[in-house]
Amino acid sequence: MVRPYKILVVDDEPDLEPLMLQRMRRHIRAGRYSFVFARNGLEALDRLNEDGDIDMVLSDINMPQMDGLTLLEQIPKVDPNIRSVIISAYGDMKNIRTAMNRGAFDFVTKPVDFKDLQITIERTLAHMMEWREALSYRDKLVSIQNELEVASRIQQSILPSEFPDDLRYQVYGNMEPARDVGGDFFDIMLLDEGQIGLAIADVSDKGVPAALFMMSCRTLLKGVAIGLTEPGAVLGEVNDLLHEDNETMLFVTVLYAVYNPSTGEFTYASGGHDPPLLIRSDGSVSLLPLTDGIALGVVPELNYKQHKITLSPGDTVVLYTDGVTEAQNTDGSAFEVDGLHQIFAGSSAYLKAREGTDLVFEKVREFMGEASQFDDITCLTLHRDT
Numbered sequence: 333m334v335r336p337y338k339i340l341v342v343d344d345e346p347d348l349e350p351l352m353l354q355r356m357r358r359h360i361r362a363g364r365y366s367f368v369f370a371r372n373g374l375e376a377l378d379r380l381n382e383d384g385d386i387d388m389v390l391s392d393i394n395m396p397q398m399d400g401l402t403l404l405e406q407i408p409k410v411d412p413n414i415r416s417v418i419i420s421a422y423g424d425m426k427n428i429r430t431a432m433n434r435g436a437f438d439f440v441t442k443p444v445d446f447k448d449l450q451i452t453i454e455r456t457l458a459h460m461m462e463w464r465e466a467l468s469y470r471d472k473l474v475s476i477q478n479e480l481e482v483a484s485r486i487q488q489s490i491l492p493s494e495f496p497d498d499l500r501y502q503v504y505g506n507m508e509p510a511r512d513v514g515g516d517f518f519d520i521m522l523l524d525e526g527q528i529g530l531a532i533a534d535v536s537d538k539g540v541p542a543a544l545f546m547m548s549c550r551t552l553l554k555g556v557a558i559g560l561t562e563p564g565a566v567l568g569e570v571n572d573l574l575h576e577d578n579e580t581m582l583f584v585t586v587l588y589a590v591y592n593p594s595t596g597e598f599t600y601a602s603g604g605h606d607p608p609l610l611i612r613s614d615g616s617v618s619l620l621p622l623t624d625g626i627a628l629g630v631v632p633e634l635n636y637k638q639h640k641i642t643l644s645p646g647d648t649v650v651l652y653t654d655g656v657t658e659a660q661n662t663d664g665s666a667f668e669v670d671g672l673h674q675i676f677a678g679s680s681a682y683l684k685a686r687e688g689t690d691l692v693f694e695k696v697r698e699f700m701g702e703a704s705q706f707d708d709i710t711c712l713t714l715h716r717d718t
Contacts, residue, residue, distance in 0.1 A: 373398025502685035505712035515542035516708035574629035613646025655707035
């Protein structure tokens with residue numbers, strides 16, 4: 333019988349323990365999770381030393397005797413394979429950056445949204461299991477292909493697997509890696525005042541370094557996005573952070589957008605990424621204007637322009653990477669932007685987000701036929717219902 337994942341919750345608030353047990357009761361009864369608790373970092377270290385079955389630490393930052401940031405430094409000394417998630421005040425970028433630098437895998441903000449927390453826990457545990465599997469095969473790796481397969485699984489484990497459930501809009505994304513690991517990713521972030529952040533990106537190069545750079549970019553983007561509201565400012569901050577420690581000289585193209593379901597406003601900025609495709613409810617298709625930003629990680633202190641449109645009910649926006657437009661068939665011809673236009677031209681307002689994403693993958697595969705896939709194919713679709 334598989335044991336539950338054991339999660340150590342570290343917080344000096346006495347009300348958190350009964351609240352956590354109450355809100356997670358379904359997962360506890362199902363044998364998915366078990367919880368142990370500590371009131372500060374010192375107690376947490378005692379628990380970790382006493383119990384070798386702890387898989388994950390969920391810790392507040394501000395606590396007496398030993399705070400969460402100091403605890404993060406100590407956890408690898410006990411078990412370097414334990415994954416940590418930090419609970420931080422909304423917009424506290426300084427502490428979030430410090431936590432990430434000290435090994436935190438992810439973070440959640442106060443007040444805690446338990447649905448978001450559960451998604452974060454699942455993503456963290458999935459990454460941990462992939463990492464453990466990677467470690468178990470470490471001594472058996474005899475070729476670069478083995479390393480690429482491990483990196484691909486790690487890459488897939490951090491992509492969203494659950495999507496917002498809202499009557500006003502739908503979002504759905506998918507990424508299909510090439511045989512050689514690339515650096516595509518997409519992410520969906522729940523922001524303040526009911527807004528959502530949408531990101532799609534493509535790291536230069538392939539292989540393990542690109543996958544690791546992708547993970548770093550994704551973490552920084554998520555952290556910056558909760559503190560800044562404008563997409564252009566978000567890309568500028570992430571660009572500076574990536575440039576600070578970029579010994580590999582990799583770069584990443586990113587399109588980041590903020591969607592406001594209350595108004596239909598879709599505001600985006602591009603760092604060297606392909607322009608979004610807009611499908612209006614009447615079936616007309618067009619590319620949105622580029623914002624002239626360059627890829628992130630190359631040059632510091634850049635200003636990224638942004639553009640805003642208002643989506644009407646029935647409108648759809650498709651974000652994609654060049655693995656879609658540059659997909660080739662056996663004749664060497666590319667799918668190109670025209671191929672995207674042909675997919676959606678004349679589409680009705682009833683084309684939903686998942687249908688849109690699935691159509692892109694279906695048509696690209698049909699076009700490629702027996703040709704090999706040489707790049708990751710990634711697509712993220714937003715559809716406004718009301």
